Amino acid sequence: MFSIKSQVESGCLTSVPPKYVFDKSSSNCISSEAETIPTIDVSLLTFGTPDQRSKVIQDIGNACRDWGFFMIINHGVPETLRDEMLKGCQSFFNLTEEEKKEFSGKQLFDPISYGTSFNTNIDTSFFWRDYLKVWVHPNFRAPHKPAGFSETVREFSKRSREVASELVRGISESLGLEERYIEETYDLEVGSQLLVVNLYPPCPEPEVAIGLPPHTDHGILTLLMQNELSGLQVMHNGKWVPVNDPPPNSFLVNMGDHMEILTNGKYKSVVHRAVVDNKETRISLGTAYGPPLDTVVSPAPELVDCESYGSAYRGIKYRDYLVLQKTNHLDSKSCLDRVRI
Ligand code: OGA
Numbered sequence: 557m558f559s560i561k562s563q564v565e566s567g568c569l570t571s572v573p574p575k576y577v578f579d580k581s582s583s584n585c586i587s588s589e590a591e592t593i594p595t596i597d598v599s600l601l602t603f604g605t606p607d608q609r610s611k612v613i614q615d616i617g618n619a620c621r622d623w624g625f626f627m628i629i630n631h632g633v634p635e636t637l638r639d640e641m642l643k644g645c646q647s648f649f650n651l652t653e654e655e656k657k658e659f660s661g662k663q664l665f666d667p668i669s670y671g672t673s674f675n676t677n678i679d680t681s682f683f684w685r686d687y688l689k690v691w692v693h694p695n696f697r698a699p700h701k702p703a704g705f706s707e708t709v710r711e712f713s714k715r716s717r718e719v720a721s722e723l724v725r726g727i728s729e730s731l732g733l734e735e736r737y738i739e740e741t742y743d744l745e746v747g748s749q750l751l752v753v754n755l756y757p758p759c760p761e762p763e764v765a766i767g768l769p770p771h772t773d774h775g776i777l778t779l780l781m782q783n784e785l786s787g788l789q790v791m792h793n794g795k796w797v798p799v800n801d802p803p804p805n806s807f808l809v810n811m812g813d814h815m816e817i818l819t820n821g822k823y824k825s826v827v828h829r830a831v832v833d834n835k836e837t838r839i840s841l842g843t844a845y846g847p848p849l850d851t852v853v854s855p856a857p858e859l860v861d862c863e864s865y866g867s868a869y870r871g872i873k874y875r876d877y878l879v880l881q882k883t884n885h886l887d888s889k890s891c892l893d894r895v896r897i
């Protein structure tokens with residue numbers, strides 16, 4: 557399957573090919589209000605006074621409940637590392653198609669897979685996106701090209717995993733649980749971490765195509781960063797809120813489907829999508845944190861209110877959930893619907 561990057565660079569595309577036309581008509585209402593996603597200073601979790609710490613935990617709880625999406629600043633991952641990581645990803649995609657072919661995984665759990673769209677075997681329309689997915693934890697893997705990339709990926713993965721663990725502890729407390737409850741119950745210290753790099757080349761008719769359709773992320777939470785171009789939109793109160801101009805050196809954090817499952821719906825995973833630009837190439841880089849692949853995630857008993865609702869989701873192995881997602885269309889919350897009781 558041809559990458560969208562190589563098709564764009566061939567210079568032949570003056571319009572969007574029919575295979576890439578994506579019908580947005582069912583939900584395309586862009587929020588006109590000046591709504592902004594909350595920003596959280598996560599350094600206060602570690603270095604704040606007890607009062608600052610409890611305030612920030614409360615803010616995290618509100619952001620998780622009201623938005624499911626927030627930006628974090630002062631997270632401790634150096635800006636130089638983040639820039640190096642973005643540059644490395646760009647260089648990876650700049651390898652020739654022949655070189656990149658070596659990394660095109662054949663199976664869902666292959667440690668490295670380079671490809672285009674989401675699942676070209678079943679996608680009814682294709683997405684304007686090439687990707688590189690790498691399982692970086694608990695067993696570290698990374699492409700051996702371009703030179704130095706693997707070391708950067710290793711360092712970035714480690715540092716961003718530390719941020720995610722800190723957040724999970726804050727989130728655990730925000731739910732009234734012990735700080736380490738979530739990580740201990742779902743074995744997050746072993747855990748798993750999937751790095752997903754998205755490349756969205758310029759598109760001649762951005763309104764007709766889509767980079768990534770409305771979807772939610774698997775896993776407990778995702779940290780996302782991007783180059784200077786915006787494109788992410790988050791569903792909030794029935795409308796798309798564009799995420800423009802995030803603060804410098806910030807990460808976007810969003811709740812994944814497994815956070816929704818384990819909190820029994822208290823913190824919902826949020827539908828989001830990526831739109832494309834007609835001039836520039838956008839790169840975004842997400843890291844999904846989850847439990848080990850063989851861990852069954854079901855609602856935490858402490859969060860199940862038996863008298864009124866009981867469990868809203870059945871338990872499912874993380875691995876089986878990933879299979880479910882990859883063998884279905886990437887479509888809003890369809891996958892989570894399959895485990896709802
Ligand atoms: C994703 C994703 C959004 C973006 O990779 O799951 O939602 O802005 N990416 O690229």
Ligand code: NI
Pocket residue numbers: 771772773828
């Ligand atoms: Ni996503």
